Amino acid sequence: MWDFSLCFDVMLQPIEGLGVAKVVDSMHLNFKKGDLVWGGTKWEEYSIVNDPQLLFKIQDTDVPLSYYTGILGMPGLTAYVGFYDICAPKKGEYVFVSAAAGAVGQLVGQFAKLSGCYVVGSAGTKEKVDLLKSKFGFDEAFNYKEEQDLDAALKRYFPDGIDIYFENVGGKMLEAVLSNMRLNGRISACGMISQYNLEQGDGVHNLSQIIAKDVNEAIGR
Template sequence: MTRHEEPSYFPDFVPGSVITGMGVCKVIDSGHPEFKAGDLVLGLTGWEEYTLITEAESLIRINHQEVPLSYYTGLLGMPGLTAYAGFYEICSPKTGEYVFISAASGAVGQIVGQFAKLMGCYVVGSAGSDNKVNLLKNKLGFDDAFNYKKEKDLKMALKRCFPEGIDIYFENVGGAMLDAVLRNMRLRGRISACGTISQYNDDDDKDDGKKRSDGVHNLFCITGRRIRMEGFMTYDYISSYRKFEEMVVQLLKEGKITYVEDIAEGLENAPAAFVGLFEGRNVGKQLVSCCKRVSPSSLIE
């Protein structure tokens, strides 16, 4: 079985059907006892102006309308809960630890970095442009950051940023970055395996003469340094959502956390915004505002 034949946690897209994604919606009509017209909800919806949702149990009612509704697709939505679960639940951080985050300016990475700073950790992130590096250091409070596209040797870049090694790595990239991190991890370090975006579009079975991404060669470090690496799915932690929501809303009210969004206007711009994710064009959480007729807004990620 090849990588692309392996089952995914989402069903395969069927050509001609509606694309789905997490969104913030306003209920127009409801036959479900727990939801009524006018409610604002977060959940899986279609890339369309109106969606019929038959599995209402997957929806979460929005409790805090005093914060920007768009945050419920990012900071207070799946990316936020992903950051919360991957950092606190998987990595069990301690004050003063050394934390590295790849794809650090993205929807999840920027939240993990701020959680780590609030814990009193030393935090470094990598990103794919100087603009994103400046964002990490000057707006999001990272201690340091680097543009991985400008580094000839990722292992040496990490050694420069972490002369004493890395305690926690929040993994969003995979491939060469993971390989470099493994050589720089400290004894009993923890790796939260959230994603491997550098490898999502690889096809090892395609014979077109193009070089595929390098494999990971330094897995021996996991044994010698007693590193714990754990993958996770956000929905495994859905029972923690309300606890997470209240914590983050309080941090927002106290001005202790911020969030960067990149919003494309109009449903017709959703395909270009989606493709831009794989080219690194977005700065922060990529959203599409798709229905101006529903107040205050309807957004999809």
């Protein structure tokens, strides 16, 4: 027997997300009326935020406030820490980014180019692949949905192997990447979006490559 009142209750909750907001009232010393903040608001006109750690005060307003949902917000921090701190890129290294057209991946690709690396991204549509190359400056990009053999695809773009893998998807892509890592490669384990909704996650069969190639796999923060 369905409890419809419960279903509607769940359905009517505002979507959780990150946003930019102006404080209209505050009982916390760090925030006062009129402050601009970014962080854990919901998709609603007014939010009550009980945990002050979810909010970051916006100091610089000489850029569009929307930047605080992207490059100056959570995706930017994730890409910055995951790429620079965890991967420690060096000029000339070979970088692969999965879900490269996503909020985080497109920034990682641009950071890689700024660092003088060769960068290839994978994405799921032709439009995204075109965008990666024409707008975000990736050296190459491919549609993983059109590849019969991900290992062969990576060998095509990285004949000498991969130094840095920025991991956003997990599963079969991770398995193919592990076979193509170079000695002393680094993997920033940012996310594994292909696995989140599976009842049973994919097995990755070549994890021993992490030891054989002396790969340093760090968990994203």
